[in-house]
Amino acid sequence: MGAALEIRNLHVSVEGKPILRGVDLTVKQGEVHALMGPNGSGKSTLANVLLGNPAYEVTGGEIIFKGENILEQEPDVRSRAGLFLAFQYPVSIPGVTLANFLRLAINARLKAEDPESKGISIGDFRKLMRAKMDMLQMDHSFAGRYLNEGFSGGEKKRAEILQMAVLQPSVAILDETDSGLDIDALRIVSEGVNKLRGPGLGVLVITHYQRILNYIRPEFVHVMYNGRIVESGGPDLALRLEETGYDWVRERFEVVE
């Protein structure tokens, strides 16, 4: 039985303003979904809410992960349960190296399971980091740099994928991972994601453009507009959006208020 992330009739507000107005979506382990939509449709809000960003207020609905409603859980608990968010704008943390950060993240998992745990040994951790960096064709010196500090756009996104590779989530949300990347960087990042694909990983790729879906090929495509998923289909839906843009979505689903 694979794990699943089930979003049921989710309503979310920011500073009193409704952003999500009843979202339903299920992502199972092993599946790749794409969530597309014009700017302001609520895609990034959904990504943030799934991990429990306190800036957003859930006003209705449920988020079920591995059979449990996680709405009341803090972001760290959700992460340790196997959810992952690759950020659109990864935050830089001066003074903390990428390696130390990931070691802390792994140790937080081990300690949550067993409070007596002494954490991963330095040797095991090095091996793990090297293996994942090699898999993603990343220079080993990357691990010694301060987290996202002075990273280029492409480096930040690759560092997100490295974190995903090390933390091995069962469902990962990629929030506009393609934004700000040139075609080479996009290809490298996508290849990284593809290497992690498999029966143990469900992926929700959030994007404005179809471009990234040429590299990370989804089985399911959803269109979000005005805080709801208005259309779901197969990969051909993404191609249709590429050809026609979002205008037909706006025309069909414009909310008359």
Next chain:
Amino acid sequence: MVAVTRRRPTAPDAPSYSRADIEALSEKLKEPTWLRDSRLAAWELYEELPMPDRALEEWRRTDYRSLRWDEAGRMSASLDSRLTAIPAANREPLAGEEQGGFLAFINGEVVHSEAADSLSRQGIVFTDLSTACRLHEDLVRPNLMTRAVKPGEGKFAALHAALWTHGAFVYVPRGTAAELPIHIVMYNDQPGATLGHVLVIVEDGAQATVLVDYLSAQAQSQSVYVGATELLVGSGANLRYVSLQDWDRQMFEFSYQRARVGRDAALDWVIGTMGSRFVKSFIEVELDGTGANVQVSGMFFADKGQFFDLDTQQNHNAPLTTSNLLFKGAAKDTARSLWQGMIKSLPDMQKIDGFQACRNLVLSDEARMDAIPGLEIEADDVRCTHAATFGTLEEQPVFYLMSRGIPRDQAELMVAEGFFEELLERIPFERVQARLRASLEAKIIGSR
């Protein structure tokens, strides 16, 4: 209307020391006449000066009326303490693997004094101040509270000059480089009053690194520390000076710290303020010689009911002088901090470059932080800048770290460390950095 009665007295309480206390102390320390006389002269001044209260500008925002002198002012009892009573971490070198000298006090008594042979071969004097007053009058007498901190500048400076209980003396002769760092620990495990002094003389062209630890064991009753630090840095000399304060939460500290820096000399001064219930500290640099260059780096973190008041002053008394002062601090719970900075220049001191900044991280709604920069410049060809900033812990980086499975307190600690990183990077000693990081961790995680 309900009448609210405040138990707190309207004016600060005053200590009840007498001339006889000064005479008894001088007698006990077997001091030379010149020293006894200078103490008594300071006592005269002390009696003339008023207890500072909020009518004075420098004390306008400073409230120490909760200090009970009858309890805190009793002279700290001297017991036959041993060096090992001091926490092991504070007996370790603070810089490098080896220390050139190590002097430790408990409740104002010397419990350990060692100096590497290389120091005495080089003519360096490193001993406690009482011994130095007896054996090195020629070095001490012209410099003790005559050039840097003076008894007349305030009630507590006069009290210190009259009643100082212990001190450390470092003298590095002309052209000599003390290769190994010198470490001083002032530790108290009994409540009461101690008045510690540090006098460092680095003559022309000489170099030294001096690190001082102030700390005390957890106490049930109030204590007071009235301190003075004097750093005399000669022409072309180089001093790296670190002082880390981690008194327990019943301590009230009043201290004057001043450096005089000569022509083309360099001072790198690091100040860590973590402990005490109350701190009022004057930190001043006098850039006396052309080309003098000073960097001051201060880190503070007030939590629970702590109150820190740090007054810094950069006095450019010569042309072509450079000063760069950065304080970074945090306050949480109901703590309060206050930084008042000033850059001054004498008239027509051209080509001076002065910088002062205090950056504040406010970690709770009840905490209050103030930062008041100031400039008094009487020259045209100068570059003097100041900054005071305030911020809260940003939620987005905390969320980012938590989204990787790191618990909130750890995440907040990492973001706070990020805030202090700019300051920590200025400190040339890894162990000092580590000590400050450990204090940060204890304040953010430990006190929950």
